[in-house]
Each structure stands twice: as structure tokens, then as C-alpha cells.
Amino acid sequence: MSEITLLITENQINSLISSTKDDLPNESCSLLLGNIVECEYRVKVLKRMNNIAHSESSFNMEPDELIKVYQWASSKELDVIGVYHSHLDGAKPSATDLSFMRINPVIWLIYELSGSRFRAFMLVQDNLKEVKVKISKA
Numbered sequence: 001m002s003e004i005t006l007l008i009t010e011n012q013i014n015s016l017i018s019s020t021k022d023d024l025p026n027e028s029c030s031l032l033l034g035n036i037v038e039c040e041y042r043v044k045v046l047k048r049m050n051n052i053a054h055s056e057s058s059f060n061m062e063p064d065e066l067i068k069v070y071q072w073a074s075s076k077e078l079d080v081i082g083v084y085h086s087h088l089d090g091a092k093p094s095a096t097d098l099s100f101m102r103i104n105p106v107i108w109l110i111y112e113l114s115g116s117r118f119r120a121f122m123l124v125q126d127n128l129k130e131v132k133v134k135i136s137k138a
């Protein structure tokens with residue numbers, strides 16, 4: 001079985017970083033829409049979401065906003081392939097993240113501001129697996 005990989009462009013990465021900086025000091029969150037082909041999760045569109053928790057240590061998405069994004073994605077034949085959010089420090093999922101990962105078993109992409117790095121994870125049969133992030137030029 002090949003490794004699960006998240007394919008994302010440099011522009012998408014830069015856009016996540018810039019929305020994350022705008023949302024400071026709170027955690028920033030976005031949904032990653034795209035397609036899954038075998039083990040490759042390719043990001044096509046980012047949907048920036050409001051963090052209604054207004055917190056620097058957690059995030060929460062607004063249910064109506066979520067439904068709208070899911071509907072829009074399905075009208076464009078895209079799937080919600082990942083959940084993005086930022087951490088001030090540490091790029092591993094928190095206990096709260098893990099409980100939401102159980103409900104929403106997509107790729108969870110986390111940006112750690114203090115270390116300026118991205119890490120991605122997925123819960124597979126309740127085991128936390130790190131997902132490879134491949135950043136392309138275009």
C-alpha cells in the first residue's frame with residue numbers, strides 16, 4: 001500500500017499562511033477541497049472559515065457555513081479532503097483535535113507558527129498517522 005500524500009501548491013500554502021497571520025492571535029481554519037486519486041489527496045480550492053471559538057488554542061466552524069461549503073463543493077464535484085488549522089506552538093493534533101478527527105476522518109493539516117512548518121495527519125483505525133505533504137510550484 002502506498003503512502004497517503006497531500007498535494008498542495010506553493011500559492012495555496014502562501015495563502016494559508018497569510019490568512020493565518022490575519023487571524024492572529026486566534027487559530028485560523030480553512031477547508032481543503034479537492035480530489036482523491038488512490039493515495040493522493042490533491043487540493044484544488046481553499047475555503048477560509050471563521051473560527052467562531054475566537055480562541056488561540058482551539059477552533060470551531062460555524063455549522064451553516066460548513067453546510068454551504070459542502071454543498072458548493074459537491075456542485076463542483078470536489079470533496080472536502082482536509083481540514084486546515086493553525087497552532088501558535090506545536091504541529092501535532094491536540095486532544096480536542098483528535099476527538100474531531102474521529103468524527104471527520106480526512107487529512108488534518110496543521111501549521112505551526114512558532115516553527116513556520118506544516119504537518120499533516122490522519123486517523124486510521126484510531127491510530128494517528130503522519131501524512132506526507134508535497135508542495136508543488138503550480
Ligand SMILES: [Zn+2]
Pocket residue numbers: 058085086087093094097
Ligand atoms: Zn489544533
